[in-house]
Amino acid sequence: MSTDPAPDRPTRRRQTMTPGARYGMRFGWGMGLYAVTLVLALILRNHGVEGWLPMLLTLPSVGIITWALVAYYRESDEFAQRKLGESFVFAFAIGVPILLVLGLLEAFGGPHLSGMIAFVVMMAAWMIGSIVSAIRYR
Structure with missing residues (x-):
């Protein structure tokens, strides 16, 4: 049975x-x-x-x-969290200095750029960070 x-x-x-x-x-x-x-x-x-x-x-x-x-x-899981966290850190480390330089250039007579530039820079930096993280952990 x-x-x-x-x-x-x-x-x-x-x-x-x-x-x-x-x-x-x-x-x-x-x-x-x-x-x-x-x-x-x-x-x-x-x-x-x-x-x-x-x-x-x-x-x-x-x-x-x-x-x-x-x-x-x-x-x-912890691995995916680590990869996501590293891609954010990478985006911040790339994006913020670029935006700071653009802001300083504008303050000292450079061209005025749209606020959308910040979005584009940060998203591009996040994409680069995600690619670097994916390659690193292959």
Whole structure:
């Protein structure tokens, strides 16, 4: 006599998502919301709505994207946490001095650059840090 309650039925494994898959899903929802609210913000601005209101529409998506990244860090194992942490440190170590130099150049007569430059510099530095971390731990 078998102790298996239902020997003729295949066993089912509970399908769970990896931290990376959950991050991708959460990040995707945040970016989707950002895209929609950005379009709405641009429409509002083009229809004469000035000030903070158009910008405030995009803030909930920033919260979701931040939550996705923090949750990914917390749900990942120590190795993934280390790689993510090192990529952040690398981005900070590259990005901040570049932005400091750009700010000083602007203060002493250099060209005024858009605030989006800071975002581009930090994201590029984070990408470089992620690549360096991935190569280091191959």
